[in-house]
Amino acid sequence: MKNKPEIQGExxxxxxxxVGMGSRRQIEGWIREGRVQVNGKPAKLGDRATLQDQITVDGRLVSGKKLAANERFVILYNKPEGELVTRHDPEGSKTVFEKLPRLPQGRWIAVGRLDVNSAGLLLFTNDGELANRLMHPKQLIEREYAVRVHGRVTEDMLKQLVQGVELDDGPARFEEVVFSGGEGS
Structure with missing residues (x-):
């Protein structure tokens, strides 16, 4: 039986x-656009690298020290209504990232999001792998939401939420809906 060759790098x-340079999808786009090089050659999707490789993005060297550092930061942030969970808003609205402390390196990644009219606890990290594991549906991490609804909620509406609705980024559904106050309880 042949041994499989060991895959080198990540x-x-x-x-x-x-290291917080961007999301995996964003960086995949950079690779497709030819903005990333490894050892002087344009990178291709699927390429692997090690700390010994020379990696550049837009012609700027990514320091080996930055790649080797793996200090993880995680914070909880109580988002008030009126702040957007985005890095930059073209309309100049307040964003959650404006209030976060500066990192010694990398950037904050929001684990999940809340809309502008919602308030609540958000988790931020500089660890892309951690953020991906916490957000990816295959991990089956249960999320719980407490909402206040103005207006009447019908049985058909509740059934639809449990059966599933189509959102811009794919299907979503609730396992259960539990009343905890108000007129419906």
């Missing part, structure tokens, strides 16, 4: 995302 987009 996927390039994962390596760069883990």
């Amino acid at each position: 996927r390039l987009q994962k390596m760069l995302a883990n």
Whole structure:
């Protein structure tokens, strides 16, 4: 029986995302656009790299020290209504990232999101792998939401939420809906 050759290194987009340079999907786009090089050659999707490789993004060297550092930061943030969970808003609205402390390296990644009219607890990290594991549906991490609804909620509405609705980023559904006060209880 032949031994499989050992795969060296880590996927390039994962390596760069883990140090907070961007999301994996964003970095995959950079690779497709030819903005990322490994050892002087344009990177391709699926390429792997090690700390010994010379990686550049837009012609700027990504320091090996930055890639080797793996200090993880995680914070909880109580988002008030009126703040957006985005890095930059073209309309100049307040964003959650404006209030977060500066990191010694990398950038904050929001684990999940709340809309502008919602308030609540958000988790932020500089660890792309951790953020991905917490957000990816395959991990089956249960999320619980407490909401206040103005207006009447019908049985058909509740059934639809449990059966599933189609959102811009794919299907979503609730396992259960539990009343905890108000007129419906």
